[in-house]
Amino acid sequence: xxxxxxxxxxxxxxxxxxxxxxxxxxxxxxxxxxxxxxxxxxxxxxxxxxxxxxxxxxxxxxxxxxxxxxxxxxxxxxxxxxxxxxxxxxxxxxxxxxxxxxxxxxxxxxxxxxxxxxxxxxxxxxxxxxxxxxxxxxxxxxxxxxxxxxxxx
Amino acid sequence: xxxxxxxxxxxxxxxxxxxxxxxxxxxxxxxxxxxxxxxxxxxxxxxxxxxxxxxxxxxxxxxxxxxxxxxxxxxxxxxxxxxxxxxxxxxxxxxxxxxxxxxxxxxxxxxxxxxxxxxxxxxxxxxxxxxxxxxxxxxxxxxxxxxxxxxxx
DNA sequence: GTGTTTGCAAAGTGTTTGCAATTTA
DNA sequence: TAAATTGCAAACACTTTGCAAACAC
Numbered sequence: 001x002x003x004x005x006x007x008x009x010x011x012x013x014x015x016x017x018x019x020x021x022x023x024x025x026x027x028x029x030x031x032x033x034x035x036x037x038x039x040x041x042x043x044x045x046x047x048x049x050x051x052x053x054x055x056x057x058x059x060x061x062x063x064x065x066x067x068x069x070x071x072x073x074x075x076x077x078x079x080x081x082x083x084x085x086x087x088x089x090x091x092x093x094x095x096x097x098x099x100x101x102x103x104x105x106x107x108x109x110x111x112x113x114x115x116x117x118x119x120x121x122x123x124x125x126x127x128x129x130x131x132x133x134x135x136x137x138x139x140x141x142x143x144x145x146x147x148x149x150x151x152x153x
Numbered sequence: 154x155x156x157x158x159x160x161x162x163x164x165x166x167x168x169x170x171x172x173x174x175x176x177x178x179x180x181x182x183x184x185x186x187x188x189x190x191x192x193x194x195x196x197x198x199x200x201x202x203x204x205x206x207x208x209x210x211x212x213x214x215x216x217x218x219x220x221x222x223x224x225x226x227x228x229x230x231x232x233x234x235x236x237x238x239x240x241x242x243x244x245x246x247x248x249x250x251x252x253x254x255x256x257x258x259x260x261x262x263x264x265x266x267x268x269x270x271x272x273x274x275x276x277x278x279x280x281x282x283x284x285x286x287x288x289x290x291x292x293x294x295x296x297x298x299x300x301x302x303x304x305x306x
Numbered sequence: 307g308t309g310t311t312t313g314c315a316a317a318g319t320g321t322t323t324g325c326a327a328t329t330t331a
Numbered sequence: 332t333a334a335a336t337t338g339c340a341a342a343c344a345c346t347t348t349g350c351a352a353a354c355a356c
Contacts, residue, residue, distance in 0.1 A: 091249075095246055096246045096252055111289070111292075122286055126285070127283070128283045129281070129283075131281045136303070138306050139264075139266065141302070142303060143302045146282065150288050151295040152291060
């Protein structure tokens with residue numbers, strides 16, 4: 001099954017040549033082996049330009065349009081998954097009905113406000129999970145997700 | 154907006170009159186204010202008849218058909234949500250692409266095998282989460298989900 | 307009988323995909 | 332120029348809904 005839209009996965013890694021005048025995002029994309037196209041740069045700027053973010057495809061698409069960048073929703077989806085495969089984003093299973101992407105790929109956990117669909121980071125090292133049982137035979141733990149669900153007090 | 158298919162929510166609770174010959178499920182439904190219809194009894198039997206289960210609508214539908222019960226997929230979805238509102242089930246946000254329902258509504262956590270889409274309970278009291286930060290102003294914690302994601306070792 | 311529940315088929319939602327046109331290196 | 336990327340529109344998977352017929356009490 002050919003995947004013509006994702007050939008960069010077989011592309012050898014760029015060599016991180018950050019030329020003067022090129023943006024941080026540009027370097028980041030090259031470093032991940034992704035061509036710094038107009039759309040990826042625009043989305044990357046929105047995603048990584050200002051601190052950690054939690055975002056859905058639709059919201060990101062809307063932001064891009066609002067910023068005057070012409071990007072299709074399909075490209076937003078594709079780009080999010082490319083970024084995710086490249087390790088630039090993490091996908092969060094929070095809601096079931098929509099995919100959230102987190103620009104903070106380090107180990108941390110989340111508050112989730114059910115009604116508002118609002119996500120917040122919990123400081124990385126405040127939460128500690130103890131008493132983990134052994135994973136079943138032949139399995140190992142890849143990651144632990146903790147979601148603290150909030151409602152109005 | 155009328156919701157003709159969910160009027161039982163305003164129905165007064167049944168009085169749990171478990172007559173001899175009526176099933177445990179029947180009593181459970183009545184206790185939740187749900188009429189014990191053929192479909193609900195069949196689905197309830199599949200869900201609660203044998204220990205704790207994690208199940209998706211499609212799988213439950215397939216099981217019902219396999220058991221010779223005629224139920225539509227729409228009814229399975231509706232029933233799962235009715236059961237959930239009645240507190241008989243809990244919905245799990247695990248995968249994003251599909252809704253899992255858990256017949257164990259007590260506080261416990263899960264192993265999730267990513268590739269297989271397989272879910273397992275973790276003994277209720279083995280895991281302990283420490284260092285929870287205060288929820289933001291005006292919010293309170295409704296529930297904490299811990300998902301331990303597994304991959305092949 | 308009255309109000310609840312069901313099933314169907316249609317509509318929705320969020321997401322993915324095939325492919326021709328465009329862009330990048 | 333060759334290969335990667337984009338955008339569109341159509342296809343998707345999963346879920347919900349309107350409404351008339353069937354059912355429970």
